[in-house]
Amino acid sequence: MRVVIAEDNVLLSSGLELLLNSQGFEVAAIAIDAEGFLAAVETHRPDVTIVDVRLPPSFRDEGIRAAIQARHDHPGLPVLVLSQYVEQEYASRLLADAQGGIGYLLKDRVSRVAEFTDALRRVADGGTAMDPEVIAQLIARxxxxxxxxxxxxxxxxxxxxxxxxxxxxxxxxxxxxxxxxxxxxxxxxxxxxxxxxxxxxxxxxxxxxxxxxxx
Known part of the structure; x- marks a missing residue:
């Protein structure tokens, strides 16, 4: 299963690569910005992607906007958002196409490798993997x-x-x-x-x- 990662933190992206490789995934590319992520998706056509919400240059919402764009360009592309933040508006837009293959996990709340890889596989298979805190914030709106x-x-x-x-x-x-x-x-x-x-x-x-x- 090929994975493209969008994460500018080198330590985290390297750790994800080692973890995923040890669990039977193939990390096809790691991008540090939205442009690089979209190019990597176009080149490698991954089975699933992992995207941080905030990427260079402004560290606001570049990552999740890129995920939405990637889903537009490649309908049904599985996306697992892995972030410290809940961007409610963009999370809602990401969910709005009703095609499945969506996950949104908070970095600080991922505590077990098996749970994370199970969530990633579930998203790759067209399912959902939502952190309870993300759900709570969306419901509140x-x-x-x-x-x-x-x-x-x-x-x-x-x-x-x-x-x-x-x-x-x-x-x-x-x-x-x-x-x-x-x-x-x-x-x-x-x-x-x-x-x-x-x-x-x-x-x-x-x-x-x-x-x-x-x-």
Whole structure:
């Protein structure tokens, strides 16, 4: 699995490269700015990308804007944002195309290698991997999804973090059947027709995040 990284911190990017290589990934390129990242994506056509929000020259939002541009140029390009900051407006825009393959993790909250690499693989496969703090900040921007109950929103938030049904059941201390029922209700209330359950799961998560993050 080929990876392109956009990260200007040499120590962090070198550490990511060593870590990913040891876990079976191939780091095709490391870019230190948005222009270099877009060029690397065009050249290497990676299976997944890792992007910091703030890159040279201004260290504001160059990275995440480049990620949005890359997704525009290469629809469905998997992007995992790895940053110290939650840029709500751009995070919402990144989620808005509803194609999946999106992650947003906060550097200070990534504590286990296995969790990080699992999240990266999930994003590469078209899923989502959202830090709970990112979800909380996006939710704070908008109105709740009125059609969903409080429990259904809990289930959907855990889905956005990338958890499977068994893990959600353990987190909420309910049965697997209860989780299955809640997810079915979520699909119904969000108007997601029957089909591939994995695809509907991604679409449900993205619908939830868009409703809470896009004005």
């Amino acid at each position: 908008g109105d709740p999804i009125d059609a969903l109950t409080a429990r259904e929103r809990q289930v959907l938030a855990l889905m956005a973090e990338g958890h499977d049904n068994e893990t959600i059941a353990k987190r909420l201390v309910v049965s697997d059947n209860a989780v299955h029922k809640h997810i079915g209700n979520v699909f119904l209330k969000l108007g997601l027709s029957a089909g591939d359950s994995g695809h509907r799961r991604v679409r449900a998560v993205l619908a939830y995040l868009r409703r809470h993050g896009v004005s």
